[in-house]
Amino acid sequence: MKFAEFKDGMLIKAGPVTITEAEILEFARKFDPQWFHTDPKRAAEGRWGGLIASGWHTCALAMRMAVDAALHDSESFGSPGLGEVRWRTPVRPGDTLRLEARVQGARTSSSRPDLGIITWSGRVIKQHDEGVLEMDATSLFDLSGEN
Amino acid sequence: MKFAEFKDGMLIKAGPVTITEAEILEFARKFDPQWFHTDPKRAAEGRWGGLIASGWHTCALAMRMAVDAALHDSESFGSPGLGEVRWRTPVRPGDTLRLEARVQGARTSSSRPDLGIITWSGRVIKQHDEGVLEMDATSLFDLSGEN
Numbered sequence: 001m002k003f004a005e006f007k008d009g010m011l012i013k014a015g016p017v018t019i020t021e022a023e024i025l026e027f028a029r030k031f032d033p034q035w036f037h038t039d040p041k042r043a044a045e046g047r048w049g050g051l052i053a054s055g056w057h058t059c060a061l062a063m064r065m066a067v068d069a070a071l072h073d074s075e076s077f078g079s080p081g082l083g084e085v086r087w088r089t090p091v092r093p094g095d096t097l098r099l100e101a102r103v104q105g106a107r108t109s110s111s112r113p114d115l116g117i118i119t120w121s122g123r124v125i126k127q128h129d130e131g132v133l134e135m136d137a138t139s140l141f142d143l144s145g146e147n
Numbered sequence: 148m149k150f151a152e153f154k155d156g157m158l159i160k161a162g163p164v165t166i167t168e169a170e171i172l173e174f175a176r177k178f179d180p181q182w183f184h185t186d187p188k189r190a191a192e193g194r195w196g197g198l199i200a201s202g203w204h205t206c207a208l209a210m211r212m213a214v215d216a217a218l219h220d221s222e223s224f225g226s227p228g229l230g231e232v233r234w235r236t237p238v239r240p241g242d243t244l245r246l247e248a249r250v251q252g253a254r255t256s257s258s259r260p261d262l263g264i265i266t267w268s269g270r271v272i273k274q275h276d277e278g279v280l281e282m283d284a285t286s287l288f289d290l291s292g293e294n
Contacts, residue, residue: 031207033214034223047224047289055226056210060178060203067180076181077194078234079202085229142194 001070003116003141006106014069015098017061019053024093027057052090058097058133059085062124065099075116075141083136095126104136108143116141148217150263150288153253161216162245164208166200171240174204199237205244205280206232209271212246222263222288230283242273251283255290263288 021040028037032054036043043051091097101122109115117140124133168187175184179201183190190198238244248269256262264287271280 027207031211033211034218036224047293052225054210055228056203056207060174060201060207063201063203064178064180071181077183078199078237081202081234082229082232085232087226087228090225146194 001074003075003106003118003143006070006103006118008103008105010103012066012070012101012103013098014065014101016096017065017098018096019057019061019091019093021051021093024051024053024057024091027060028054032056048090050092052092053095055085055087055133058087058091058124059135061097062099062122062133062135065097065124066101066122069099070101071139075143076139077142079137079139081138085133085135087133088131089126091126091132095132097124097126097132099124114142114144116143148221150222150253150265150290153217153250153265155250155252157250159213159217159248159250160245161212161248163243164212164245165243166204166208166238166240168198168240171198171200171204171238174207175201179203195237197239199239200242202232202234202280205234205238205271206282208244209246209269209280209282212244212271213248213269216246217248218286222290223286224289226284226286228285232280232282234280235278236273238273238279242279244271244273244279246271261289261291263290 036046036048036052037054040051101120104119104121106118120137122135126132183195183199184201187198248267251266251268253265267284269282273279
């Protein structure tokens with residue numbers, strides 16, 4: 001999508017992606033080696049009743065879905081940050097995730113007309129419509145035509 | 148560290164880790180396949196003057212540093228979420244990152260004495276003391292002795 005196609009209030013649906021135990025283990029061993037993310041046996045006996053994905057893994061998959069559905073062919077050049085992030089319920093091996101991103105605002109900077117700014121409210125949902133992640137984000141777009 | 152060792156105002160220093168071009172490409176091709184994260188040649192000609200890491204990759208490395216320095220031997224069992232996240236300046240191949248996490252509050256839940264709650268303010272800094280990431284986070288600890 002191009003910046004001009006994003007409209008206030010638009011709902012972008014992305015995904016699904018299914019996450020495997022091997023992916024959960026690979027991500028967590030690199031980035032979040034806590035036992036409930038890396039040790040299936042101990043996790044099965046622990047409070048979560050099984051292995052759960054690192055919340056950062058869920059965020060990364062949300063990003064992948066957003067890129068595939070909306071950003072990959074846009075003028076996007078980055079993000080200054082996020083608002084609040086909420087991990088609502090654990091993601092487990094075999095879960096199928098999808099992303100619903102609501103465009104809260106799409107505008108050009110008043111001081112820099114070649115800068116597009118989109119604010120989003122994103123929600124990752126798994127099977128049975130259970131919400132697993134909520135976050136607000138900002139994306140920046142280069143409208144100069146130079147990149 | 149154990150929950151009881153975290154004190155209000157404590158500064159935890161973690162890292163460093165050095166990020167390579169291969170790692171930036173591997174992460175981005177999986178989770179954030181935008182050209183400025185995945186295409187060194189196009190990125191060199193673009194506004195960033197070279198490849199930059201996905202902001203999610205920086206977050207994931209911050210988590211790894213926090214686990215290694217403070218969480219791996221604690222009673223940590225997860226997080227409900229984050230406050231604001233700010234990506235201040237790009238992370239590039241060869242950058243060396245470290246984490247400074249300030250304990251804003253360490254308390255037990257008033258209604259559940261077996262639940263420990265720590266709020267943090269984290270900052271990732273690269274060489275020359277340049278800040279690249281800031282975020283506030285909450286971690287939960289199981290003080291029941293059962294896990």
